[in-house]
Amino acid sequence: MSGNGDPQRFLVLGGRGFIGSHLVDALLTRGHYVRCFDRPHVSPLAADHLSNPNFLLHEGDFTSEADIEAALEGCDICFHLVSTTLPNSSNIDPVFDVESNLKGSVRLLTHAVRAGVKKIIFISSGGTVYGIPQEIPIKETHPTNPICSYGITKLATEKYLGLFRELHGIECVVLRLANPFGERQRIQASQGAVAVFLGKVLRGEAIEIWGDGSVVRDYIYVADVVDAMMRSITYSGEEYVFNIGSGRGISLNQVLDSIENTTGCAARRRYLPGRSFDVPASVLNIDRAARLLNWTPKTDFDQGLDKFALWLRKQLEHSGV
Amino acid sequence: MSGNGDPQRFLVLGGRGFIGSHLVDALLTRGHYVRCFDRPHVSPLAADHLSNPNFLLHEGDFTSEADIEAALEGCDICFHLVSTTLPNSSNIDPVFDVESNLKGSVRLLTHAVRAGVKKIIFISSGGTVYGIPQEIPIKETHPTNPICSYGITKLATEKYLGLFRELHGIECVVLRLANPFGERQRIQASQGAVAVFLGKVLRGEAIEIWGDGSVVRDYIYVADVVDAMMRSITYSGEEYVFNIGSGRGISLNQVLDSIENTTGCAARRRYLPGRSFDVPASVLNIDRAARLLNWTPKTDFDQGLDKFALWLRKQLEHSGV
Numbered sequence: 040m041s042g043n044g045d046p047q048r049f050l051v052l053g054g055r056g057f058i059g060s061h062l063v064d065a066l067l068t069r070g071h072y073v074r075c076f077d078r079p080h081v082s083p084l085a086a087d088h089l090s091n092p093n094f095l096l097h098e099g100d101f102t103s104e105a106d107i108e109a110a111l112e113g114c115d116i117c118f119h120l121v122s123t124t125l126p127n128s129s130n131i132d133p134v135f136d137v138e139s140n141l142k143g144s145v146r147l148l149t150h151a152v153r154a155g156v157k158k159i160i161f162i163s164s165g166g167t168v169y170g171i172p173q174e175i176p177i178k179e180t181h182p183t184n185p186i187c188s189y190g191i192t193k194l195a196t197e198k199y200l201g202l203f204r205e206l207h208g209i210e211c212v213v214l215r216l217a218n219p220f221g222e223r224q225r226i227q228a229s230q231g232a233v234a235v236f237l238g239k240v241l242r243g244e245a246i247e248i249w250g251d252g253s254v255v256r257d258y259i260y261v262a263d264v265v266d267a268m269m270r271s272i273t274y275s276g277e278e279y280v281f282n283i284g285s286g287r288g289i290s291l292n293q294v295l296d297s298i299e300n301t302t303g304c305a306a307r308r309r310y311l312p313g314r315s316f317d318v319p320a321s322v323l324n325i326d327r328a329a330r331l332l333n334w335t336p337k338t339d340f341d342q343g344l345d346k347f348a349l350w351l352r353k354q355l356e357h358s359g360v
Numbered sequence: 361m362s363g364n365g366d367p368q369r370f371l372v373l374g375g376r377g378f379i380g381s382h383l384v385d386a387l388l389t390r391g392h393y394v395r396c397f398d399r400p401h402v403s404p405l406a407a408d409h410l411s412n413p414n415f416l417l418h419e420g421d422f423t424s425e426a427d428i429e430a431a432l433e434g435c436d437i438c439f440h441l442v443s444t445t446l447p448n449s450s451n452i453d454p455v456f457d458v459e460s461n462l463k464g465s466v467r468l469l470t471h472a473v474r475a476g477v478k479k480i481i482f483i484s485s486g487g488t489v490y491g492i493p494q495e496i497p498i499k500e501t502h503p504t505n506p507i508c509s510y511g512i513t514k515l516a517t518e519k520y521l522g523l524f525r526e527l528h529g530i531e532c533v534v535l536r537l538a539n540p541f542g543e544r545q546r547i548q549a550s551q552g553a554v555a556v557f558l559g560k561v562l563r564g565e566a567i568e569i570w571g572d573g574s575v576v577r578d579y580i581y582v583a584d585v586v587d588a589m590m591r592s593i594t595y596s597g598e599e600y601v602f603n604i605g606s607g608r609g610i611s612l613n614q615v616l617d618s619i620e621n622t623t624g625c626a627a628r629r630r631y632l633p634g635r636s637f638d639v640p641a642s643v644l645n646i647d648r649a650a651r652l653l654n655w656t657p658k659t660d661f662d663q664g665l666d667k668f669a670l671w672l673r674k675q676l677e678h679s680g681v
Binding site: 205 | 451455458467501515516523
């Protein structure tokens with residue numbers, strides 16, 4: 040077994056995305072070799088990776104068996120951050136969700152075993168696998184009854200990771216993320232309240248809030264997510280599923296208050312009727328990650344928001360918006 | 361809503377199989393209309409159904425969208441007993457398992473909603489969805505970490521039933537069966553210890569036992585399974601997942617002892633090394649079904665075995681083996 044300091048060969052599926060690009064940064068900084076797999080023509084969030092000799096961009100489609108097989112070749116550890124669907128829209132076509140995400144992930148596992156990959160670290164969803172919380176904060180042992188297809192395919196992928204570990208000895212770690220936010224998050228996406236709200240406030244646009252804004256979520260700064268991912272590389276205990284969040288609940292109204300404080304701009308709030316699929320509160324219990332991964336979040340919400348806002352202001356200036 | 365006594369239109373997916381054919385009997389006896397969906401050329405276990413004017417055989421493939429869409433048309437309630445894989449062999453090709461069983465089941469649900477089906481009753485697997493038991497007998501709330509792909513696709517199908525109930529109001533019941541046995545069970549199959557052993561004893565063949573025969577399982581007589589299925593038709597409570605077993609554990613050696621008592625023939629036992637994927641004991645806690653479905657098994661193991669042996673002797677005589 041190689042020591043912690045030896046460079047290893049990583050495959051990052053979804054490495055040009057918001058979280059993936061930060062992960063690639065961290066891996067390259069530690070001197071590892073990184074093969075980044077993403078769809079063709081994904082607008083680069085961190086173009087400087089391409090100039091790093093340890094970085095290789097491998098474009099392909101997650102649902103293509105040949106592309107995945109080629110991407111895995113010669114890799115020691117694979118980070119799986121790909122999803123072909125979003126939580127809300129996944130319910131429109133759950134057959135596609137099963138076909139693309141779950142079948143794609145099981146095929147990935149099958150080929151990872153053949154390719155001799157030692158470990159797979161999978162980004163799951165702390166906001167959807169549990170369904171409606173019976174208690175807050177939510178432990179990893181909470182019942183899992185998702186109310187969206189996205190949550191079911193994430194959960195089933197977790198189960199397949201456990202099965203492949205049992206059958207083939209391939210190591211695995213599952214990180215059930217709360218709501219990540221931070222630099223490089225896309226502000227025109229349909230998910231990510233912090234990014235969407237921050238973008239609108241900086242551009243003086245009105246913000247539509249479903250319900251009265253009392254809905255509570257757990258927001259985690261991207262650098263803390265990457266820290267948990269990096270700690271997963273050397274972890275090898277029996278438990279393999281971890282909640283990764285702040286452990287603290289913040290309402291949408293509090294998010295907007297913080298954004299106003301950080302930016303000095305007023306948030307123009309428009310309250311709309313609530314949506315049936317929004318649970319009133321979702322906060323993760325992060326004791327297991329603290330105990331076993333020796334991980335705790337270092338950046339509180341307002342600190343993270345400051346950094347994100349600083350970056351986003353620059354982006355908006357550059358783009359002339 | 362129609363009363364309990366009014367005939368309804370049922371679709372039974374897998375209606376020519378071991379359990380399905382008994383279910384069809386029970387539905388026809390109560391005066392219901394039954395459309396039986398199964399693959400072409402399945403050797404009929406109960407040919408007399410075809411002479412019943414309320415019975416319609418609808419041959420097709422579960423993985424064909426057009427076949428499933430046509431089968432669902434005009435049906436009130438659907439029993440889903442189809443599986444394209446077996447517990448052990450499912451691990452050989454889990455991608456196929458996801459593609460055929462899970463994707464097929466989610467497509468079934470999608471078309472059931474469109475067809476106006478009111479309820480789906482799904483036969484799940486009490487022997488595989490839980491994985492290695494942490495406590496015996498196993499409650500429905502036990503953690504679910506299957507050690508075969510078959511168990512994962514069953515579990516994911518259960519989750520989709522819950523999701524579709526939430527999103528589209530289609531009712532559902534999930535019956536997690538223990539090991540069913542009884543008349544019409546195939547003795548040349550690769551699963552079903554009671555049937556395989558009984559067949560071998562009646563034909564004087566040696567029986568291969570993996571391990572020392574102390575492995576404990578929960579065996580449930582087929583008429584009791586059908587009773588639980590029939591009670592599921594009118595059930596409409598919030599809980600929808602039920603263990604259906606005897607609630608009692610029997611070792612393989614005890615199964616063989618009982619077979620010797622019932623048949624008066626000696627079982628020629630050959631003990632082989634144990635298999636890693638056989639958990640030492642699996643027994644279901646059936647309190648929830650007793651409380652909410654008002655169901656308890658009526659036939660104990662030896663009574664069920666008597667009936668099965670009587671039927672099987674006749675079959676073997678007829679076939680001249």
